[in-house]
Amino acid sequence: MEKRDFHIGPGAASLLLVIVVVSMSVLGLLALLNVRADTRITQRSLAIIEAQYAAVAQAERDYAELDGLSAGKETLALPDGYAWDGDRIVWDVESDASVVLHCAVSCDASGRLTWEEHSFVNHLDDTFAMD
């Protein structure tokens, strides 16, 4: 049996180099694309959370003002933006990023208000739509 010698011929190193560089390039590209997508989702989540908290804070301010207006009064003239819905007062709060918070409070005999409803509606509009 003839013994065959192992030789690294010219071109083998270059071939190996090309394979390694292409593999590293693909991995690097995938890592960058992944991070870019993650960053977009993170920024979008942060924007939604900030908008939601801003809307809730505004609703609480509205509630405080409304409670001050109605306390101890038998009849209440509602400011603009508020409406009666049966024995409840309802209004919507819109924050910067098109988050809409639907609010409702009930009014007792002494004119004091209590939270009845506090819900987000239709906050996935064009601002946060997936491209």
Next chain:
Amino acid sequence: MKYRTNSKALLMEIMIAVLFFSLCSTVLLNGFVTARDGSSRNYDAMNAMIQGRNLAEQLNVSAEPVATLAQNGFQQVDETLWKLENDAASWVEVRLEQQNMTAGILYESEITILRLSGEAPECLITLRSAHYAPGEVE
């Protein structure tokens, strides 16, 4: 003689390959580091979001927001500003204001989580929250 010529060619090829690989590695390594930095920034932002929301919810249900901040380890910086250092490069600032309304007290807070990005502080998230405590009306 032929063997020596082949060896020289192979040596030359390997040297060129190593040089080219070094150049490519420099560029590719930059990409990997950028990806790692971005990933770290996203991780910090998500942690900031969780920390900010937890704090906002605690303040919203607390009857004594100042005591809640003190319990969480915040230090008072001035009349309305409180600060908590997470670590050397990240801290939380809470601006807490109390407003006397006609029929109760309105507690308003602005929670900001910052981290050092180079020399300048970078704001990761700002959450505003308010809590109204109805009081007695004469």
